[in-house]
Every structure is written in C-alpha cells, then in structure tokens.
Amino acid sequence: MSFPITKIVVHCSATQNGKLLRTKTHTSAQVIDGWHAKRGFKRRANPPIFNPHLPHIGYHFVIDTDGTVETGRQVGEIGAHVKGHNAGSIGICLVGGISIDGKNFGRYTAKQWQALHKLLRELEAKFPRAKICGHRDLSPDLNHDGKITSNEWLKDCPCFDVWEWLDSGEVINTDHLFNE
Numbered sequence: 001m002s003f004p005i006t007k008i009v010v011h012c013s014a015t016q017n018g019k020l021l022r023t024k025t026h027t028s029a030q031v032i033d034g035w036h037a038k039r040g041f042k043r044r045a046n047p048p049i050f051n052p053h054l055p056h057i058g059y060h061f062v063i064d065t066d067g068t069v070e071t072g073r074q075v076g077e078i079g080a081h082v083k084g085h086n087a088g089s090i091g092i093c094l095v096g097g098i099s100i101d102g103k104n105f106g107r108y109t110a111k112q113w114q115a116l117h118k119l120l121r122e123l124e125a126k127f128p129r130a131k132i133c134g135h136r137d138l139s140p141d142l143n144h145d146g147k148i149t150s151n152e153w154l155k156d157c158p159c160f161d162v163w164e165w166l167d168s169g170e171v172i173n174t175d176h177l178f179n180e
C-alpha cells in the first residue's frame with residue numbers, strides 16, 4: 001500500500017557528530033536496520049522487494065558523514081520514524097547529532113549538508129505539496145512534562161532548526177557545521 005506524500009521529516013541518528021556510521025562490514029543503513037530490529041520495527045512485506053537486506057529500518061534515506069546517501073524503505077512505503085505521522089511521510093536520517101563534550105549538538109559535515117540539500121530539492125520536485133520539517137517539529141508533547149529526560153533528547157532530533165536553515169537559503173548550515 002502506498003500513501004500520498006505530505007511530509008518530509010529530517011532526523012539524526014543520535015550518534016557522534018562527524019563519525020562515520022558505516023563499518024567495514026555494514027553500511028550505515030544496515031547498522032540502523034540492526035537498531036530498528038531490536039526495537040521491533042518490521043517492514044510489512046518480509047522480506048521486502050525494495051532493499052530486502054533492510055527488513056527493519058524505519059527511515060527512507062540515511063546520509064552518512066561522508067555524504068553517502070543510502071535508501072532504506074521505499075518512498076511511498078509507510079515508515080517507522082515519527083509517531084503519528086508515519087503514513088504519507090518520508091524519513092531522512094542524518095548520521096550524527098551528539099557531541100562527546102555535550103556542547104555542540106546537531107553538527108553535520110559539509111558533505112552531509114550538500115547531500116541533504118540536494119535530496120530535499122529532488123523530493124520537493126517530486127512531491128511539491130510535501131512539507132519539510134524536523135522530527136522535533138512534530139512532537140505533540142514537547143516541553144509539557146517540565147523534566148529533561150533522555151527521552152526528551154530524542155525529541156530534539158534532528159538537533160537543528162530545519163525551517164530556519166531552509167529559510168536562510170544556504171546549502172551549508174554554518175551554525176551546525178561539523179569542523180573536520
């Protein structure tokens with residue numbers, strides 16, 4: 001079953017800024033597929049026809065720190081990336097988001113900004129009515145419990161203001177650039 005695309009949602013992997021997620025044996029999408037398997041995410045067709053090596057991943061795209069863009073779920077296939085908005089949305093995951101010193105959240109490499117910008121332009125051309133936003137922009141209960149919990153860090157995803165960046169017209173978000 002396929003849904004009309006109404007939202008494009010940007011996420012982060014909540015891993016160390018600037019650090020490749022890909023390993024010698026696994027692509028970044030395969031690493032995330034493993035995380036999502038543990039969380040019990042499962043694509044409807046199993047094995048799926050599109051990317052059968054990724055039976056669990058919740059996102060449609062993953063952008064590693066070297067700018068490599070990988071596909072996950074097929075565009076139009078329901079995702080598993082944002083509660084309440086999975087039907088009709090596309091989930092894009094930027095690798096990174098967390099800093100080891102705890103100070104600079106949401107820093108992405110120039111190659112990631114370029115890749116994200118290009119991907120969003122392509123998706124916008126295909127789905128002109130889709131609204132682009134960050135995961136945190138879809139949090140219904142943001143700041144409603146008055147407590148800072150590890151759960152809230154996830155709601156800060158993707159750790160930068162997507163609308164502010166898009167409005168700036170800049171490809172590279174210099175305030176959120178990972179300096180290599």
Ligand SMILES: [Zn+2]
Nearest residue numbers: 011012135157
């Ligand atoms: Zn997210």
